[in-house]
Structure formats: structure tokens, C-alpha cells
Amino acid sequence: MRAARIVTCGEPPVVAECPDPEPGPDEPLVRVLAAPITPLDLLCASGTSYFGTPATPYVPGVQGVGRVAGASDVGTVADDGRLVWFPTRAGMAPGDGSMAELARVPAADLVELPAGADPVAVAALGLSAVAAYQALTWRGELAAGEQVLVLGAGGAVGQAAVQLARMHGARRVVAAARSAAARERAAEAGADAVVALEPGDDVAGLATRLTAACDGPVDLVLDPLYGIPAAAAARTLRPGGRLVNLGGSAGETSPLDSSTLRGRSLRILGYTNNELTGEQRAAAMGHVASLALEGRLHVAHERVPLTDAPAAWHRQSTGTTSGRLVLTP
Ligand SMILES: NC(=O)c1ccc[n+]([C@@H]2O[C@H](COP(=O)([O-])OP(=O)(O)OC[C@H]3O[C@@H](n4cnc5c(N)ncnc54)[C@H](OP(=O)(O)O)[C@@H]3O)[C@@H](O)[C@H]2O)c1
Numbered sequence: 001m002r003a004a005r006i007v008t009c010g011e012p013p014v015v016a017e018c019p020d021p022e023p024g025p026d027e028p029l030v031r032v033l034a035a036p037i038t039p040l041d042l043l044c045a046s047g048t049s050y051f052g053t054p055a056t057p058y059v060p061g062v063q064g065v066g067r068v069a070g071a072s073d074v075g076t077v078a079d080d081g082r083l084v085w086f087p088t089r090a091g092m093a094p095g096d097g098s099m100a101e102l103a104r105v106p107a108a109d110l111v112e113l114p115a116g117a118d119p120v121a122v123a124a125l126g127l128s129a130v131a132a133y134q135a136l137t138w139r140g141e142l143a144a145g146e147q148v149l150v151l152g153a154g155g156a157v158g159q160a161a162v163q164l165a166r167m168h169g170a171r172r173v174v175a176a177a178r179s180a181a182a183r184e185r186a187a188e189a190g191a192d193a194v195v196a197l198e199p200g201d202d203v204a205g206l207a208t209r210l211t212a213a214c215d216g217p218v219d220l221v222l223d224p225l226y227g228i229p230a231a232a233a234a235r236t237l238r239p240g241g242r243l244v245n246l247g248g249s250a251g252e253t254s255p256l257d258s259s260t261l262r263g264r265s266l267r268i269l270g271y272t273n274n275e276l277t278g279e280q281r282a283a284a285m286g287h288v289a290s291l292a293l294e295g296r297l298h299v300a301h302e303r304v305p306l307t308d309a310p311a312a313w314h315r316q317s318t319g320t321t322s323g324r325l326v327l328t329p
Helices: 039-046 119-139 158-167 180-188 203-211 225-236 256-262 278-293 306-318
Strands: 001-005 014-017 029-037 061-069 083-087 103-104 147-151 174-175 192-195 218-223 237-245 267-270 301-305 324-329
Touching: 001 306, 014 306, 029 119, 029 306, 039 306, 061 119, 083 119, 083 278, 119 158, 119 218, 119 237, 119 278, 119 324, 147 158, 147 237, 158 174, 158 180, 158 218, 174 180, 174 203, 180 192, 192 203, 203 225, 225 237, 225 256, 237 306, 267 306, 301 306, 306 324
Parallel strands: 147 174, 147 218, 174 192, 218 237, 237 267, 301 324
Antiparallel strands: 001 014, 029 061, 029 103, 029 324, 061 083
């Protein structure tokens, strides 16, 4: 099969022919139709993540969409008809991921998708939308009528969060994003107001602009950025308001001041998909896929042939994408 493989940590994958994986008794092969390139894939392949340095070479890709291959059909790549989304531990634990023509996946991890689901659109949403959904509703306890502020709203997590917050009862959704293109994506996702995040922002100045875009104190902040945006967003919260952090795209630390935190009895919460049980993850992914099929949930994405994986990987690492890049083997 053809696969993208990380040969040297910190460098883009190399596309090459390599042996087909062998199916196991409870590990069918999946013929991959779509595999997104996400920040987590790059983090794992950097060799410097908290998961440790992966053994190389390995096939990256922590998730994908494909069709389950029939037991005797691997050579001809026929399938058993089931369209599935699947997670992998590629880069976090030994084993290969989704950026290949075939992937071996534990049967228990397969999430069957509704008939008619678009593999590329579902792959683009994937774990980013699962994180947005679970962080808003489960960790963030979003209640009907609340005002939600979504940071990094032009990314996949952010676009999904804007749409999901609205669907789950938010009365007003304010977005903040960096580039003009990201702000446009946030507006297309349905934000009531979009605030620009500027390179020279300080906490007080950004907090003033965010506050001006809100119609009173914010109940819940969804934060994939941390850094200065999170510290500024905390100042928009009502007493007892919640901020859920699920990423550090703007900084590994944040100048969140104690007076804001204690003065308003804020709840600063962390979220990771890795804490979900398999059942929770499958239920959330099923919800995401159903909404996508109904045309109610979508993130900007671009389809890229697997052979162009190295260039696409480089684009994701330099932030020069116009949405989620999805490899199509
Ligand atoms: N905890 C979890 O389970 C979980 C799950 C999924 C994702 N995440 C994390 O959430 C974050 C976002 O993921 P994603 O899938 O949305 O990624 P993505 O689609 O690649 O989007 C990243 C977004 O972050 C913005 N950004 C990057 N650096 C920034 C900075 N310094 N200041 C402001 N904005 C910045 C980019 O803005 P521009 O468009 O302007 O470049 C882009 O819109 C990542 O850190 C990812 O690791 C966590």
C-alpha cells in the first residue's frame, strides 16, 4: 500500500510504498477514504510532546474515515460496506495511523457513520468537533440562554464550537480570531460578532474589545488558544463564569491575574479528548456525523491527495491553510 510515514521526528512525512498491515481477529483493516492533518498529529510527530518520542518510521494520523475491508478482500481492496470513522494512537503509542491506503483498527473503536455521510467533511470535523462539543456541553455545562465567547474561532475547533454553542441553546455567540480569513470563517459559522486578535494585544486592551462585542458578562469561554487571549477573555466572565481550555495555540502559559480569578470566583477548566471513554467518544462522533449529514455542522476544509502529504503537512505546520487539510488516499 501507499502510506505517508514519519521517518524523522520534526520533519514532514515521506510518501512511499510499504507492506499492507495484517488484519487481526478483532482488528479489521479499514480502506482509508479521508485522513485529516491536525495539530495533534504534528505535536505527536514533533518528538517533543508529552506522549514521548515515537519510534520511527510510523504512519501518522490519529483519526480517519474509511470502509471496513472484507476479510479476504484486502488484495483487491473490496469492502464489507460499512462506512466508519476511527481513532488511532499513532504517535502517542506504538502503531500506525490513518495517513495510508489501509489502517488496522480495533473493531471496538470503529464508529459506524450514517448512510450518505461525506467522508471528507466528517474527517475534517473529527476529533476537533468532538472536543468542541464535549468541552461546551460536558465540561462547560452550557445552559440555554447563555452567552458564549469562542476564541480561535477560525480553526476547526472554533468553527465547530460556534455552531454547536448556538445549536445547544446559547443566546449569543461571540467569536475571536487572528487572521482576516479566520474571522471570515468564524462569521460564516454564525457568530453574532467577531473580534480581531492582534499580534501586539495586551490583556487589558483585548479585554476591552471583547467586552464591547458582548451584550453583558459572558457565561462560558471556549479556549483553544490560552496565552493573552485566555487572560483577556477571563475578564469578560460573570461571577462564577467558566473558561474551558483545550489547547495552547497562542501560548503554553497565560498571564491570568489572581484578582480576576478569585474576585469573580471563576471556574477555569481543562479538557482533553483523551479522557473520554470509548463510548463517550463514539456517541459524540455519532452526534457530530449526524449534524454534518443534516447540513447543520461544517468546518472549512480542503481535499489533498495522499501523495501531496509532505507539502500539506508543511502548510499545516506554518499556518498557511484555508481550513482543515484532509488527505484522500
Ligand atoms: N484538548 C483536546 O482534546 C483538543 C482536541 C482538538 C484540538 N485541540 C487543540 O485545540 C487547538 C485548535 O485546534 P484546531 O483543530 O482548531 O486547529 P486548527 O484548525 O489548525 O486551527 C488553529 C487555529 O488557531 C489559530 N491560531 C494559531 N496560533 C494562534 C495565535 N498565536 N493566536 C491566535 N490564534 C492562533 C489559527 O488562526 P489563523 O487561522 O489566524 O492562523 C487557527 O485558526 C490546538 O491547539 C489543538 O491541539 C485540543
